[in-house]
Amino acid sequence: MIKEIVKICGLSKEEILSKLKVFEGFGVDFSVEENCLDATITMTSDASRDVFETVKSRVYNVFEEEVYSASEGSLEEIAARLLRMNNRTLAVGESLTGGEICSRLTSIAGISANFYEGIVCYNRASKVERLGVPKSVLADYGAVSRETAYAMVKGLCKRPVDIALATTGLAGPTGDEGKPVGLVYIAVGGGEFITVFERRFSGSRNEIRTATSNVALFYLIRYLKGDILRL
Structure with a gap:
């Protein structure tokens, strides 16, 4: 067989x-x-x-x-291996995922060579103070927006890193800013090349957070493989 x-x-x-x-x-x-x-x-x-x-x-x-x-291995294991193989450093900014992505990546032995920093910027003030998200972006588009996710990665890229990954969204149980539960933005990139993905997830609060972490790590893998341009 x-x-x-x-x-x-x-x-x-x-x-x-x-x-x-x-x-x-x-x-x-x-x-x-x-x-x-x-x-x-x-x-x-x-x-x-x-x-x-x-x-x-x-x-x-x-x-x-x-x-x-095409082989066994978790999303974080594969992402860590690709970071190591490509000799790339990563910074992560998390809002709704609350550090879940960083926790998963730092569970991998040897990741310190490629993982620079993780920031949980849960509220608006933190996004401004820690990542330099312009107040005008938050005022015009809201914390859960394509523009904010882009600005989060842009701020992370000011650190000595090659790649940045960021998440922002609504895990529930209620929506905010007139936006529905499950609306998520994931941004990944480096330098001037930053891509933002809009996704809509369903399920419980924790299921939405884990789905966001999974898909964010997936986009990181595709970016490291050079496939992100085709997505």
């Missing part, structure tokens, strides 16, 4: 299973384990290697924008 995995991030289990329906009858079985949008698809088959490889290639095409690994 042939057995391989593919790790993806950003889709619910229901969304993944729906996309996999196109492979019914091809001789490959799929099982999915998913937690807060971080998922492992296990592919098993008694078919020939040629048939399996054909299906696997098509699976990768279907999940092209969500794939981050």
Whole structure:
């Protein structure tokens, strides 16, 4: 029997299973384990290697924008390994995730060579004082906005780092600034190149926070792989 995995991030289990329906009858079985949008698809088959490889290639095409690994390892482990391999330093600014990303990264032995700083800037004043987010940006667009996420990374990039990652959003239980629970902005970049992603997550407060951490680490991985331009 042939057995391989593919790790993806950003889709619910229901969304993944729906996309996999196109492979019914091809001789490959799929099982999915998913937690807060971080998922492992296990592919098993008694078919020939040629048939399996054909299906696997098509699976990768279907999940092209969500794939981050073909082997075991957590998002933080893979991000830490890529930081080390690329000799890059990272700073992180967290609002709604409250330090979860930093905690996960610093659980990896040896990360001190590549992790410069983590800042939990939970309220508006902290974003201004610690990251230099302009007061005008907060006044015009709000703390939960594309512009604020961009400014957070811009401020982090003033440190001696190569890459910065930032999160801001609403984990609930109620919305704010006329914006809904689950609205999240994740920014990643370095120098003049900064990309901001808008996502809308559902679930409990903690599920939204963990989903944000997962997807933020995923974007960091894609950035380190040089894939972020295609997202």
